[in-house]
Amino acid sequence: MAFLADALQRIKPSATIAVTDKARALKAAGRNVIGLGAGEPDFDTPENIKQAAIKAIESGKAAKYTAVDGIPELKAAIAAKFKRENGLDYKPSQIIVGTGGKQVLFNALMASLNPGDEVIIPAPYWVSYPEIVALLGATPVSIVTTMENGFKLTAEQLEKAITPKTKWLIFNSPSNPTGAAYTREEVKALTDVLMKHPHVWMLTDDMYEHLVYDNFTFTTPAQVEPKLYERTLTLNGVSKAYCMTGWRIGYAGGPEPLIKAMAMLQSQSTSNPSAVAQWASVEALNGPQDFIEKHNKIFKERRDLIVSMLNQANGIQCPKPEGAFYVYPSCAGTIGKTAPSGKKLANDEDFVSELLEAEGVAVVHGSAFGAGPAFRISYATKTEDLEEAGRRIQRFCGNLK
Ligand SMILES: Cc1ncc(COP(=O)(O)O)c(C=O)c1O
Numbered sequence: 001m002a003f004l005a006d007a008l009q010r011i012k013p014s015a016t017i018a019v020t021d022k023a024r025a026l027k028a029a030g031r032n033v034i035g036l037g038a039g040e041p042d043f044d045t046p047e048n049i050k051q052a053a054i055k056a057i058e059s060g061k062a063a064k065y066t067a068v069d070g071i072p073e074l075k076a077a078i079a080a081k082f083k084r085e086n087g088l089d090y091k092p093s094q095i096i097v098g099t100g101g102k103q104v105l106f107n108a109l110m111a112s113l114n115p116g117d118e119v120i121i122p123a124p125y126w127v128s129y130p131e132i133v134a135l136l137g138a139t140p141v142s143i144v145t146t147m148e149n150g151f152k153l154t155a156e157q158l159e160k161a162i163t164p165k166t167k168w169l170i171f172n173s174p175s176n177p178t179g180a181a182y183t184r185e186e187v188k189a190l191t192d193v194l195m196k197h198p199h200v201w202m203l204t205d206d207m208y209e210h211l212v213y214d215n216f217t218f219t220t221p222a223q224v225e226p227k228l229y230e231r232t233l234t235l236n237g238v239s240k241a242y243c244m245t246g247w248r249i250g251y252a253g254g255p256e257p258l259i260k261a262m263a264m265l266q267s268q269s270t271s272n273p274s275a276v277a278q279w280a281s282v283e284a285l286n287g288p289q290d291f292i293e294k295h296n297k298i299f300k301e302r303r304d305l306i307v308s309m310l311n312q313a314n315g316i317q318c319p320k321p322e323g324a325f326y327v328y329p330s331c332a333g334t335i336g337k338t339a340p341s342g343k344k345l346a347n348d349e350d351f352v353s354e355l356l357e358a359e360g361v362a363v364v365h366g367s368a369f370g371a372g373p374a375f376r377i378s379y380a381t382k383t384e385d386l387e388e389a390g391r392r393i394q395r396f397c398g399n400l401k
Helices: 006-010 015-028 047-058 072-086 100-112 128-135 155-161 184-195 226-231 256-267 275-286 290-311 348-359 383-399
Strands: 095-098 118-123 139-144 166-172 201-205 232-237 250-253 375-378
Touching: 006 128, 015 348, 047 275, 072 095, 072 250, 072 275, 095 100, 095 256, 100 128, 100 166, 100 201, 100 232, 100 250, 100 256, 118 128, 118 155, 128 139, 139 155, 155 184, 166 184, 184 226, 201 226, 226 232, 250 256, 290 383, 348 375, 348 383
Parallel strands: 118 139, 118 166, 166 201, 201 232
Antiparallel strands: 095 250, 232 250
16 A cells, blocks of 8 residues: 555564464364464463552552653662673663563664664574564574574674674574573674674573573573673563563663663653553562472473474474473475375475364464474463374374375
8 A cells, every 4th residue: 555654565464473363263263273373471470460560550659651761660670680690780771661572672673773784683583573673674684593503593604694784683592483592602602703793782682581491591691791791782571481471561781872762762652661560570570489480390391292292293303492482393394295185285384374274273384483394383381282282283294195
């Protein structure tokens, strides 16, 4: 439509939301569908966090606009969290709170990118990274990682991708969509490369920090390489670990001039994030953290279950990732085969749509994340449903001709 902005030509809607919508529509039409598309915990927000929100409403604290970049109490809780968990010192003036990690990311990119700038994004990637970069007229430079390397970017790959136009490396560990998490040594190999290129900044998305298994130790780039602190934006939020996706609170710590610029943008768009959600997040960060471990025990069991079931399905190969609540199996062994409907599977998009059609299991095709043929399963879903989905995937793959 001629009326709409040219910038819209550069982006597409989120494939993960599209799958969730399609599964919802099939369910509404009476089909028995198991949705493994959504990237959010199936657990409810912990009770103490809900109570803090209720108290904020009843005391009138939530009634008014707050400071655009977050209430002082939340900034203090975030500063304490960065110190306690990451060994990072951020002053309140170096911290911004936004409406979800997504808004903070958007503001960071909008505040820093000019047309023609390049942003290095390891693939498979979270779908929003390249879309936001492209929307802003900059160039996403995708580097495809391999299953053999555990879906991790290598120092050589990074070195090769850097040009004089590179502005950011977007780094996400544990990763959406692969669950891959980088060890301290693996992070160091990448920060060593960035130390040789002082014009490249590090945007680290630590959203899944707390969701790691088998005693994996999470580290964040500015902690591993303190000399990179001055050009690192450390992004995080309460959505995933605290089961608060609906509350919409994300935050970042970084150099003051960048944070200030992000706050200015926010002041002209959404202003402060919801006051209720900010007070709830104070409790999330300052309150008891024991439920995280309890949830992680369940997530780990589910990961092990689904990885084992997928590896028993014909034509599927699934590595066991270190974190998040995703697995990213290859379906290369099914491509070229024929589904029960008679359709020949030409790519992973065919695989996921035939799987949904034949067995009512909704997953997201890997090509949406920039690397296929593969698909993403979110195992943040009831264990019985996950097990049933595993059986259906095995049956679907077994029936391919
Ligand atoms: C890697 C990653 N970063 C950031 C976000 C944004 O989280 P939110 O905006 O819900 O806080 C998500 C959500 O799916 C994610 O997967």
